[in-house]
Amino acid sequence: MTTDCTTSVLRDLLRVYDHRFLALERSQRDRLVEGTRRAIGEEGLSEAVRAGLPAAYRLRAFCIQHGLREELERLIGDEAAGSPAGAVVVGGRVYAMYPYLRGVSRQDVDITAEIGVEHRADAVAWQGQGEVRVRGAARLERVETHRTAVDLVLRERESKAEHRVAAETGEDGFTAVADMTAAGPGRWDLFVAATALGITREARFGTVRGPALKDEPLRRALGDGLTATVYFTKGGHLAVHVRPAPAPPPLRTKIIRRLAR
Template identity: 35%
Template sequence: MPPDVTVVVPVYDAMPYLVTCLSSVFEQSIGRDRLEVIAVDDGSTDGSGTQLDLLDTCWPNLHVTHQPASGGPSHPRNVALDQARGRYVFFLDADDYLGPEALERMVALADQRDADVVACHRRSVGGPKGIASPADHVPLAGRLRHPGIDAHDYMAALGRSAAAAEQTALLVALGDCKQLFRRDLITRFGMRFDEEMIFGEDTLFSATYVDRAATVSMVSDYDCYFERVRDDGNNLTSRLIGTLSHVESLELGLRLDDRPELRWRRDFTVRDAVLDLTQQVFGGRFLRHGPDARRVLVDRSRGLLATWLTPRVTARLPALDRVKAELIARGLEAELSELVRVVAAGERGPDTIRAGRVYAGYPYLDDPTVGVPASCYDITGELEVRHRLDTLRWDGPRLRLAGHAFLERVDTVEVSTELVLRDRLGRQEHRWPVSPVPTPELAQEHGRGRFAFAGFEATVDCTDVGDGRPLAPGRWNAFLVVGAQGVRREIPLGGSRSEAVDAAAGSGSAGISVCFGRLGTLTLDVGELT
């Protein structure tokens, strides 16, 4: 007769905690005859494998497998799953341990509720004082805010027809694989741990499983699982581990969102994840890591970008993030570190203007040895356009406008600004060149460029917009095409204006009135003109 529970324990250099871990299993109130324990030694170097062999002679229900180090817990867990015979499977880390009644309570609840997965209450043990462990934040209990309500009731209320966003929230709430799983469901769908992931493989497994589960329950009134916080220097530095975990969590979120009903928002989700990567992982804090750790982060992030970043998403990124992503994708850690340093120090070089485009002065622009495309540096679409409408007055049928407008980072040389009137449907438009006006005061107010000729004056003769024809009846919106040195950007005119202009609103020539739309755009309401 198969056991009720198979406890899976991946083991790597777990001494001296290993004995406490396994003792807590074989002392469970559920009884040894209802258990089997599969411990997989993943190339331990501290005597953990020898200790397992010794314990194997004492406990008949302990099955030990030895294998070369695989670099993570996924492969040992998968090996154990291939051997498991229990109705349920529970995953236990080798340096953690269970409360005496943990398995009995979880199995009883699973049988009572016919649950596919049972989450458990956890506590953290050890570690420096003040360190918060995820074990102290019981996901479902925190969500339900009542220790007497288990997740079965939550799922019943949620229903299998619930929105995908709510369902995803529940998947994230379960957190990791330290739960009781019905083995039949694992077998039916052939579920295994992703052996390519360094971190987050347990969350992905749990999320995939719960997404297929019909019923989820939780033992929330008993401390089932005691999670040990280790700080013994056995692994990478905690800073690097935390940053790698950040990268893994980003990729995990993308994989969880990669479902048919969410494909419509995929580009936006990927863009947000890449921005998180380039701005958080590869922001100023990136330089706190040493060169070796920085190379690890770059190498790990290359895979994420190779899988998820498309040209369409790249086009949605700001220039700095495009350049960072390109350097990451090319594995250029030294160049990426220099870029981050330059940005953090405010040492960005002068921008380059050519063929009507503006390219940011970040390192390695047009450097053939690095090979980042110039398009990654293009900030034309990011340039802020500043304007103000200071004067609006009528001289008979002529509308006279004056103010200033300029593109940030583009000196007002070779000014080519135009005034545009366009009908509300965008089918007709009329254009007038403006006369540049000196604005020496702006050169003092704004530091990112020289704007001595940002002023403009324009006159619109509403009775003659070309070939002696008057402006057609209807509503016409005003725009400025702000141009200098061949760079041009169009903006609605009037969003920024003086009080004098507001006072003039409503006035007009015969058959014409002036107003400002909901977004502040100057609008001419034209009747029949002769």
């Protein structure tokens, strides 16, 4: 069996080790674990197969191979409850912490490639002559730290031109102010980048929102013949559309409108 085929089979087997596994009768769990152990083999996962599986599946395989039934059920239970293990950063890599899993290799708990950004948009408003003030929160997933640097990144959808704004951070989150007069025309998608302990991750911003944030478009004339609109895309992401202001109607049209009142 090829590596890709083996990886695919193990993915399918290990995928069911979630809340569904915990709901099975004890005898059903025993049969499933025994069948999975045979598929894994006495030697465990090969390096190639291990590299093709996410950390959650690698850890399940480790527990099953070594007969760690209680640890397996605790691992699954914590994830099902929305309480995954915390993580530490060592040498530029991120490792999940499972104190109850003795003997697990660093490779199996390496989640560097899986770490993302937890983020929330709390407020968006215009200020001054053409500045967008954004308030929210952003941090690396699972990594506990008291210091996280946050940048608000504006990226033009077509040209990929980029403007990066360093945010002010505090206990309640971050505040960033972006000057849209400097950005220029285009559709500017907003991203948030969080950096802690040498690790930086970036994500589109706006899908997770605080309860006070409204989704109505916010328009502002920028001067120099430009107008800008802050809005949420169909996918729920925050963006700013900067474009030429509409031309004023001809004098004849103005007169007709006034007479029609």
